[in-house]
Amino acid sequence: MIDINGWEFLLLGVLAILVLGPERLPEYAAKLGRFVRQARGMADRAKQQLKEEMGPEFSDVDWRAYDPRQYDPRRIVRDALSATPEEDPPPVKPVSTPKTHDPSLPTPWDSEAT
Numbered sequence: 001m002i003d004i005n006g007w008e009f010l011l012l013g014v015l016a017i018l019v020l021g022p023e024r025l026p027e028y029a030a031k032l033g034r035f036v037r038q039a040r041g042m043a044d045r046a047k048q049q050l051k052e053e054m055g056p057e058f059s060d061v062d063w064r065a066y067d068p069r070q071y072d073p074r075r076i077v078r079d080a081l082s083a084t085p086e087e088d089p090p091p092v093k094p095v096s097t098p099k100t101h102d103p104s105l106p107t108p109w110d111s112e113a114t
Contacts, residue, residue: 016028
């Protein structure tokens, strides 16, 4: 959104009074108010239409989980360094050793395979 603090808003108001004059300022303020209401209404209708078209399964989506601002690298590294180390899993024993072909023996032949 627009990031305007109090002093900037006050400066914009004084500038509007100087440029537009006190007689035209209420008219333009009313136009700005109507524009903001129309823009909000259009955004709300677009949001509602999107929800209707996407279907009910998208209403349960937690959109905060997909917010990229939550992936702060400093926090991720800090959490990883402060975590307790896990125990190493036991080594996996091989199930069986693969059989190699002895070149002195004839090649195996399956008569039913062809």
